[in-house]
Amino acid sequence: MLRFIVRRLLQMVGVVIVLSLLVFIWLRSLPGGTVSAMLGDRATPESTARLTKQLGLDQPLWVQYGRFVKRVLSGDFGLSTGVLPGRDALDLFLSRMPATIELSILALIIAVAAGIPLGYLAARRRASTLDNLSIVGSLVGVAVPVFFLAFVLKYIFAIQLGVLPVSGRQSTGLDATRVTGFFVLDGILTREWDASWDAFKHLILPALALSSIPFAVIFRITRASVLEVMDEDYVRTAESKGLATSTIRSRHILRNALLPVITTIGLQTGGLLVGAVLTERVFSLGGVGDALATAFTLRDYAVLQVLILAAAVTFVLVNLVVDILYAVIDPRVRTR
Amino acid sequence: MKYTRKATPVVLAAAVALTLTACAQSERASGQGGASSGGDTKDTFTFGAAGAPEVFDPFYATDGETFRVTRQIMEGLVGIKAGTAEVEPELAEKWEPSADGKEWTFTLRKGVKFTDGTPFNADAVCYNFERMFDQNEAAAAGPAEYWSTTMGAFKSKAKDSLYQGCEAKDESTVVLKVARATSKFPTMLSLDSFSMQSPKAMKEGDANNVKTQGEGFAYPKYSFNPVATGPYKLEKYDEANKTVTLVRNDDYWGEKAKTKKIVFKIIPDESTRRQELKAGSIDAYDLPNPVDWNGLKSDGNKVMVRPAFNILYMGLNPQKNPKLKDLKVRQALLYALNRDQLVKTQLPDGATVATQFMPETVSGYNKELKAYPYDPEKAKSLLKEAGAEGMSLTFAYPSEVSRPYMPNPQKIHDALRSDLEKVGIKVNVVTKPWNGGYLDGVDNGQFDAWLLGWTGDYDSADNFVGTFFGNYDVNDFHTKATSYGKQLADDLAKADSIVDKGQRDAAYEKLNQQIMEEYLPGLPISHSPPALVVSPKVQGVVPSPLTAEEFSGVTVGK
Numbered sequence: 034m035l036r037f038i039v040r041r042l043l044q045m046v047g048v049v050i051v052l053s054l055l056v057f058i059w060l061r062s063l064p065g066g067t068v069s070a071m072l073g074d075r076a077t078p079e080s081t082a083r084l085t086k087q088l089g090l091d092q093p094l095w096v097q098y099g100r101f102v103k104r105v106l107s108g109d110f111g112l113s114t115g116v117l118p119g120r121d122a123l124d125l126f127l128s129r130m131p132a133t134i135e136l137s138i139l140a141l142i143i144a145v146a147a148g149i150p151l152g153y154l155a156a157r158r159r160a161s162t163l164d165n166l167s168i169v170g171s172l173v174g175v176a177v178p179v180f181f182l183a184f185v186l187k188y189i190f191a192i193q194l195g196v197l198p199v200s201g202r203q204s205t206g207l208d209a210t211r212v213t214g215f216f217v218l219d220g221i222l223t224r225e226w227d228a229s230w231d232a233f234k235h236l237i238l239p240a241l242a243l244s245s246i247p248f249a250v251i252f253r254i255t256r257a258s259v260l261e262v263m264d265e266d267y268v269r270t271a272e273s274k275g276l277a278t279s280t281i282r283s284r285h286i287l288r289n290a291l292l293p294v295i296t297t298i299g300l301q302t303g304g305l306l307v308g309a310v311l312t313e314r315v316f317s318l319g320g321v322g323d324a325l326a327t328a329f330t331l332r333d334y335a336v337l338q339v340l341i342l343a344a345a346v347t348f349v350l351v352n353l354v355v356d357i358l359y360a361v362i363d364p365r366v367r368t369r
Numbered sequence: 370m371k372y373t374r375k376a377t378p379v380v381l382a383a384a385v386a387l388t389l390t391a392c393a394q395s396e397r398a399s400g401q402g403g404a405s406s407g408g409d410t411k412d413t414f415t416f417g418a419a420g421a422p423e424v425f426d427p428f429y430a431t432d433g434e435t436f437r438v439t440r441q442i443m444e445g446l447v448g449i450k451a452g453t454a455e456v457e458p459e460l461a462e463k464w465e466p467s468a469d470g471k472e473w474t475f476t477l478r479k480g481v482k483f484t485d486g487t488p489f490n491a492d493a494v495c496y497n498f499e500r501m502f503d504q505n506e507a508a509a510a511g512p513a514e515y516w517s518t519t520m521g522a523f524k525s526k527a528k529d530s531l532y533q534g535c536e537a538k539d540e541s542t543v544v545l546k547v548a549r550a551t552s553k554f555p556t557m558l559s560l561d562s563f564s565m566q567s568p569k570a571m572k573e574g575d576a577n578n579v580k581t582q583g584e585g586f587a588y589p590k591y592s593f594n595p596v597a598t599g600p601y602k603l604e605k606y607d608e609a610n611k612t613v614t615l616v617r618n619d620d621y622w623g624e625k626a627k628t629k630k631i632v633f634k635i636i637p638d639e640s641t642r643r644q645e646l647k648a649g650s651i652d653a654y655d656l657p658n659p660v661d662w663n664g665l666k667s668d669g670n671k672v673m674v675r676p677a678f679n680i681l682y683m684g685l686n687p688q689k690n691p692k693l694k695d696l697k698v699r700q701a702l703l704y705a706l707n708r709d710q711l712v713k714t715q716l717p718d719g720a721t722v723a724t725q726f727m728p729e730t731v732s733g734y735n736k737e738l739k740a741y742p743y744d745p746e747k748a749k750s751l752l753k754e755a756g757a758e759g760m761s762l763t764f765a766y767p768s769e770v771s772r773p774y775m776p777n778p779q780k781i782h783d784a785l786r787s788d789l790e791k792v793g794i795k796v797n798v799v800t801k802p803w804n805g806g807y808l809d810g811v812d813n814g815q816f817d818a819w820l821l822g823w824t825g826d827y828d829s830a831d832n833f834v835g836t837f838f839g840n841y842d843v844n845d846f847h848t849k850a851t852s853y854g855k856q857l858a859d860d861l862a863k864a865d866s867i868v869d870k871g872q873r874d875a876a877y878e879k880l881n882q883q884i885m886e887e888y889l890p891g892l893p894i895s896h897s898p899p900a901l902v903v904s905p906k907v908q909g910v911v912p913s914p915l916t917a918e919e920f921s922g923v924t925v926g927k
Contacts, residue, residue: 064806067584071511074772074821075431078812078843080517087510088584097584104583112585117608118423119588128609143807184640191648199644202610205632206413210396222393317636319611327637332804334584340809 034360038353045349049342053105056341057098060334066090067114070331086115101338110339115331122335125324126343131214132149132320134200135232136312137305139240141298144247149294152255159260167252174249179308183242183315190238200317204234214327239316243308247301254297258290292363299355303348312322399580411925412629414907417642417654422613424592425603426576427561428501429512433916436561437655438633441615441920443564443597446475446494447555451911451919454678454730454828456556459488460565460598461543468867471533477541481622483567484602486739491537498535498545500577502527506618508579514584515562515826519553556827561832561917570596600626600921611635626921627909631783646670646904652905652925653910659717659776662900669879669905673912677728677896679774680833681822683764683785684891688850690817692757699889700741701751702818705792706785707743708894715780716897723893725881726834730914732870733830733877738885747790761795765816770803773899773916774822782820785894811845820894821845832879833866838890839865846890853888 068084068208069076085091088099104111110123117125155164191199203209204218210226212219217236220229263269263286309322317323321340328336422435427443428788430436448459481489503524504513513523522529533546542552547554555710557563574591581587595603600623601615613633617626634651636642642654645660647668657665662672684701687693708722721728724738726814752758766782775781781798786796799816801807811819831839838848841858848854860880867873884890901918903910906926910918 064810065802065804069808069812070804072514072808073431074808074823075514075518076808076812080511080514081812084511087507089581090584100583109583111583112587114585117421119586119592132609187641187644192644194617195648198649199650200636200638200641201425201634201650205415205612205614205634205652206630207608208397210394211607211609212393216609219393223395225395225397315641317611317638317641319609319635320599323637330804 038357041349041353041356045346048349049345052345053102053338053342054098056338057101058094060332060337061094061097063332065332067332067334070333071113079113111335113328113333113336115323115333116327116336122339125336126321126339128214129319129321129324131216132174132318133306135215135217135236135315136239136243136309136318136320137302139236140305140308141247141301143240143244144251145298146300147244148248148251149255149291152252152294153290155252156256156259156263164256167256171249171252174245177245179242179245179311180246180315183238183312186238186242197238198235200235200315202235202318203228204235205257207231235318239312239318242316243305243312246304246308247298250297250301250304251294255290255294258293259286262286262290288362292359295355295362297359299352302351306344306347344346408745409927411927412626413480413632414435414628414630414920414923414925415632415634415651416651417636417637417651418613418633418921419637419639419642419655421608421611422606422633424512424588425606426566426588426592427564428516429508429579429588429592430562431514436917438598438603438615439564439595439597440561440917441601441631442595442599442603442618443561443566444599445560445564446477448560449559449827449913449915449917452913454676454825456559456828456915458510459508459559464555466550466868469553470866471547473545473547473555474538474557475543475545477543478622479541481598481627482620483570483596483598484618485567485596486571487567487569489565489598490540491543493568494565495535495537496541496571497565498532500568500571501563502530502532504577505579507581507586508577509580510589514776515560519557519560546637548868552831552865552873553827553829554865556829559827564597567596570594578652596927598622600624600919601631604630624921627924628920631920646902649904652907653901655899655901655916656773657900657902658771659900662718665800665902671902671903671905671907672916673903673910674717674898675900675912675916676730676914677719677721677774677898678730678914678916679822679824679899680723680728680821680896681774681781681894682723682726682891684811684816684819684821684845685896686814686817686847688847689814690760690762692755692760694815694851695755695757696887696889697751697755698757698760699892699926701755701792702789702794703741703889703892704744704751705748705794706788706892706894708740709743711781711784712895715777715784716895717776717900718898720895720897723895726837726891726893727830727881728825730828730898731825731830731833731887733864733881734826735878735881737878745788745792752792752794759793759795762789762795762819763797763799764789765799765801765807765810765819767803767807767820768800769805770807772822773824774895775820775899778820781894785820814847825915830874831861833859834877834880834884835865838884846899848890851888851890857884857888857890 068081071152110241113120113122113125151167155167158164187199190197207228210223212222216232217229268285271285310326313320313322314326325340418434420434422438423430423432427436427439444459446461447456449819450457451853462478464473464475466473472743509523520531531547533548536544574594575589576591578589579586585721600621602618604614604616606910615631617629639658643843658675665672685693692698712720712722724740725735727734766778789796797882801810810816839859839861841855847849864876864880867876901912909922
C-alpha cells in the first residue's frame with residue numbers, strides 16, 4: 034500500500050513538471066497579455082514597449098521559463114499583476130482556497146446525500162413515479178447551465194422570499210474574526226456563532242447550484258449500479274439463506290454497488306473545480322474559481338500558473354484518496 | 370469493540386475541535402453595534418463596486434475602482450466642483466500664475482491635519498511633489514503612469530520633465546515650477562493620483578519602494594496603508610470577504626461626513642449587482658447596463674446619468690489601406706454613417722452624435738461645428754470622385770468588453786457596418802477579445818478601421834485631441850503617414866502653451882474645425898453618458914462627469 038502511494042506521488046511530480054512547461058508556453062502564446070491588460074485603452078506603443086521590457090516579457094520564451102523555474106525552486110511563484118497586484122501568487126491561492134473548499138465540500142455533501150439514497154430508492158422501485166421524477170430531475174441537473182440555475186435560485190430565495198443572501202461570503206458589518214479563512218469554521222472556533230451561521234447561509238445557494246451536475250451523475254451511477262448488483266447470484270443466495278433484508282441491503286447490495294460510485298465522486302472533483310469558476314463568479318464568492326476567471330481576463334500569468342498547477346495536484350491527490358478508499362471498501366484490491 | 374472503533378474518529382474530532390477552540394480568540398470589539406445608531410438614517414452606505422482596488426496609494430494606480438476608494442480618503446491641492454468638470458479650491462485656497470505661466474503660487478488652507486496627526490503645510494506639499502518626481506526605474510516603467518503621461522519624465526531625466534521644482538515660501542505658501550506654460554496646469558493636479566499624503570506615513574511605509582519581481586511589481590507596505598486628509602479613512606480591506614470599509618475622519622477640517630461608514634462590496638458580475646440592489650444589500654452601484662435602466666427606474670431606484678465626458682471613434686489606418694489616404698474617402702465614410710439612428714437605438718438615453726473629437730463639457734469645444742449629416746448619396750458620389758467605389762475595408766471590433774463610451778461593441782459595429790455596405794463598401798469583419806489581440810492589433814496597425822474611445826481625465830482639450838494627435842511619431846491615428854500630421858501636432862503644442870484661457874480656447878476651437886473639415890484623421894461617432902444607480906433611500910449623491918463622486922454628503926434612510 035505504502036509503495037503504491039509513493040509511486041503515485043512520484044508520478045504526480047512528473048505530471049506537474051511537464052504541465053508547468055505546457056502551461057507556461059500556452060499562456061504566453063495567447064493573444065493579448067499582462068501589459069495590455071495593465072494599460073488598457075490608455076496604452077500607447079511607447080508605454081507598452083517600456084513596460085514589456087521592464088517585466089522581462091520581451092525575452093525569448095526559454096529564457097523566461099528558465100527564470101521562472103529558478104524562482105520556483107527558491108519558493109517564489111511570482112507576483113500577481115491583475116487579481117491583486119503585488120501579492121505573492123501562492124499566498125493568493127492559499128487565501129482564496131478556503132472559500133472554494135467550503136463551497137465544494139457542501140456541494141459534494143448535497144450531491145452525495147441526495148444522489149445515493151435517491152439512486153438506491155429509484156433502483157429498488159424501478160419505473161415508479163419516484164424513479165421517473167428523479168431521472169427527469171437528474172437530466173435537468175446536467176442540462177441546465179449553472180448560471181441559469183443560480184439566477185433562478187437567487188430570484189426565488191434571495192429576492193422574492195428574502196431568506197438567503199444574493200452573493201458574497203458574509204454580510205458586511207459583522208466584524209467577524211478571521212482564523213483559518215474557512216468562515217464557517219472560524220465562527221465556531223471563536224464562538225462567533227452568528228458569523229458562522231451567516232457564512233453558512235451564504236454557502237447554501239451556490240452549493241445547491243454547484244451540486245446539480247455531481248448530484249445527477251452520482252444519482253445515475255448509483256441507480257445503474259444497484260440495479261446491476263440486485264441481479265447478482267450472491268444477492269439471491271443471501272435472500273435464500275433467509276438473511277434479514279436490512280443486512281442484505283447494507284452488506285450485499287449497497288457495499289458492492291458503491292464501488293463505481295466512489296470512483297465517480299473522485300472524478301467529479303475535477304468537474305467541481307470547473308463549476309466553481311462560474312458559480313463563484315455569479316455568487317461573487319471570492320474563491321479560487323473567481324480568481325481564475327479574473328486572472329484569465331487580465332492575463333495574470335503568475336496567478337494562472339499557480340492555480341492551474343494547484344488544480345492538477347488537487348485532482349491527482351483526490352483520485353489517490355479515492356483509490357485508497359476503494360481498497361478500504363473492496364478488500365480484494367488491498368491484496369493485489 | 371465494534372462501537373468503540375466507530376466512535377474513535379468522532380471522539381478524536383471532538384477533541385481536536387475543543388483544542389482549537391481554546392486557541393482561537395474572538396477579536397470583536399465588545400458591544401459591536403450594527404446599524405443601531407439613533408435617528409432615521411443608517412450609519413453605513415454600501416456601494417457595489419465592479420472590481421477590487423489595485424493598491425491604496427493612488428499614485429501607483431490608473432483605474433477607477435482604486436480612485437473611487439481613495440477619493441473618499443484623500444484630497445489634492447486642486448479639487449473638482451461637484452457635478453461639473455470645473456476645478457475648485459481644495460487643499461489650496463487659491464493659486465496664481467506668473468506672467469510667463471511657469472511659476473504657480475499656491476496659498477494653502479490652514480489648520481488641516483493628516484489623519485496621523487501631522488500637519489498639512491508647505492513642507493508636506495513639497496515632500497509630496499518631490500516624492501512623486503523621484504521614482505525608481507520600476508515605478509517609472511508602469512505604476513506611476515499618470516505622472517509619466519502628464520509630466521513626461523522623472524528625476525532621472527529631470528530636463529524632460531514638465532515639473533521643475535517646489536519651493537515652500539512659508540508655512541502656507543508654495544511655489545510650483547513648470548518647464549513651460551501648459552493648459553493642463555494646474556487642472557492636472559485634480560487627478561486622484563496627485564493627492565496629498567502624509568510625509569511621515571510615507572517615510573515609515575517606504576512609499577517609493579516599488580520593485581520589479583519576476584514578471585510583476587512588488588509594492589511597499591505604504592501602498593496598502595494610506596494616510597491623507599479626506600473626510601474618511603481606510604478602516605480595513607477584507608480581501609477574503611471582498612469588502613473595503615472606510616470610517617469617518619472625525620477630525621476632518623471641513624464639514625464632517627454625514628454617514629459613519631462606507632463599505633465597498635466588490636461584485637464583478639453586473640447582474641449580481643442589480644440583484645443585490647433589489648434585495649437591499651447594497652445601496653448603489655456603478656455603470657448599470659443601459660438595457661436595465663428602465664427596469665431599475667420602475668423599481669423606484671434613481672438612475673443618475675452623468676454628463677458624457679468621453680468619445681467613441683472609428684479609427685482609420687491609411688498605411689494599411691491606401692484608399693483611406695484620400696480625404697474624400699474618409700469624408701464619404703462619415704457621410705455614410707447614420708449616427709442619429711445609432712445614438713437612438715444602440716446607445717443609452719442622453720447619448721449624442723459627436724461633431725468633433727471632444728464632448729461639449731470640455732473647454733475648447735467648438736459650438737459652431739455641425740455634425741456631418743447622414744447622406745448616403747453624397748457618400749456614393751464622393752467615393753466615385755475618389756475612384757474608390759466598391760472599396761473593401763477591414764473593420765474590427767472588440768469582444769469581451771464593455772466601456773462607458775461603447776456599452777455593446779458588437780451591436781454598434783453591426784449598425785455601422787450595414788451603413789457602410791449600403792454605399793457599396795465591402796466590409797471584412799474582424800473581431801478579437803479586448804485583451805486577446807484587439808488592443809495589440811490597434812497598436813500594431815493591423816486593421817483598416819476599428820472602434821475605440823477615450824474617457825477624459827480632467828477638463829482639458831489637450832487631454833482629448835492632444836492625446837489623439839499630439840504625438841507625431843507614434844499615435845493610433847497614424848498621422849505620421851499623412852501630409853498634415855506634423856502641422857497638426859505643432860499647432861496642438863502651440864495651443865497648449867497659451868497662458869490666457871480665452872485665447873487658448875479660441876485656438877482649440879479653430880483646431881477642432883480644421884480637424885473635422887480639412888484633416889479628418891478618424892471618424893468621431895458619439896458621446897455616451899455613463900450612469901450610476903442608487904436606491905430610493907439614498908440622498909446626496911451628485912453624479913460627476915468625471916465619474917469622480919464624493920460620498921461625504923450621502924445619507925441612507927432606514
